[in-house]
Amino acid sequence: xxxxxxxxxxxxxxxxxxxxxRDDLIAYANASGDQNPIHQDExxxxxxxxxxxxxxxxxxMGLLARAVQDWAGPDAIQEIGVRFxxxxxxxxxxxxxxxxxxxxxxxxxxxxxxxxxxxxGQTVVSRARATVRRA
Amino acid sequence: xxxxxxxxxRSYAPAQVYEVTAERISAFAFALGDTNPIHQDPxxxxxxxxxxxxxxxxxxxxxxxxxxxxLAADPDLGLDWTRVVHGDQRFAYARPLVAGDQVEVxxxxxxxxxxxxxxxxxxxxxxxxxxxxxxxSCWSMLVVRAAE
Numbered sequence: 560x561x562x563x564x565x566x567x568x569x570x571x572x573x574x575x576x577x578x579x580x581r582d583d584l585i586a587y588a589n590a591s592g593d594q595n596p597i598h599q600d601e602x603x604x605x606x607x608x609x610x611x612x613x614x615x616x617x618x619x620m621g622l623l624a625r626a627v628q629d630w631a632g633p634d635a636i637q638e639i640g641v642r643f644x645x646x647x648x649x650x651x652x653x654x655x656x657x658x659x660x661x662x663x664x665x666x667x668x669x670x671x672x673x674x675x676x677x678x679x680g681q682t683v684v685s686r687a688r689a690t691v692r693r694a
Numbered sequence: 695x696x697x698x699x700x701x702x703x704r705s706y707a708p709a710q711v712y713e714v715t716a717e718r719i720s721a722f723a724f725a726l727g728d729t730n731p732i733h734q735d736p737x738x739x740x741x742x743x744x745x746x747x748x749x750x751x752x753x754x755x756x757x758x759x760x761x762x763x764x765l766a767a768d769p770d771l772g773l774d775w776t777r778v779v780h781g782d783q784r785f786a787y788a789r790p791l792v793a794g795d796q797v798e799v800x801x802x803x804x805x806x807x808x809x810x811x812x813x814x815x816x817x818x819x820x821x822x823x824x825x826x827x828x829x830x831s832c833w834s835m836l837v838v839r840a841a842e
Contacts, residue, residue: 577727593755615780617783634748
């Protein structure tokens with residue numbers, strides 16, 4: 560059964576804001592096994608030269624995949640890739656990551672989605688792209 | 695360069711079997727705020743065409759990077775895990791990863807490069823079921839920051 564979206568070139572995946580809290584990072588550390596203290600402990604993060612607690616790059620990628628899944632369909636993601644270019648600093652009040660995308664190519668079975676993620680007004684990924692199955 | 699380029703092309707056989715459980719899938723989805731019932735509810739997953747609750751697309755990182763981390767135990771490679779930053783990541787699926795899958799990871803060192811004093815190593819984790827069915831391949835490019 561295919562419940563995925565049909566897609567055409569130029570179609571826009573609407574922009575969505577996701578709030579990340581430090582509690583989310585602890586839950587993600589436990590679920591993913593990545594317990595690096597730079598994602599949990601502000602004093603440690605500062606001691607290694609970071610501006611504060613930063614989100615796991617894979618947390619941001621997880622949000623990208625979640626946005627694609629929600630828009631393109633539950634069985635859509637065939638391939639997804641991303642380069643992490645800038646850390647997402649998560650303050651005591653959290654951080655907001657904005658995810659958006661657009662369809663850059665289609666063939667009979669799949670579409671290419673070019674994706675973006677920004678936080679504090681700056682892009683935090685490059686070469687973010689998914690290959691998704693179309694309806 | 696701190697990394698030993700002679701390791702390019704080397705493959706590491708799976709060290710253990712990883713059980714993809716409904717609990718692990720649920721916890722991973724929950725941590726990302728992903729409330730889609732296909733990750734929680736077998737009935738919803740079946741209705742969407744999956745044989746069981748399905749893992750979020752980035753879920754394999756929870757066991758492929760552990761497999762990669764074990765490479766740091768080989769002093770001849772020279773991989774200092776405490777200096778590693780995640781540079782990029784890609785997943786390519788042959789089929790969805792679902793609860794009940796028993797999988798193992800074969801890790802291959804694809805490239806080792808040096809740029810601006812940092813080393814970059816690309817690892818490919820090929821995830822197969824214990825019966826040999828390919829499920830997903832995962833590329834992790836890790837930047838090993840130069841020592842001060």
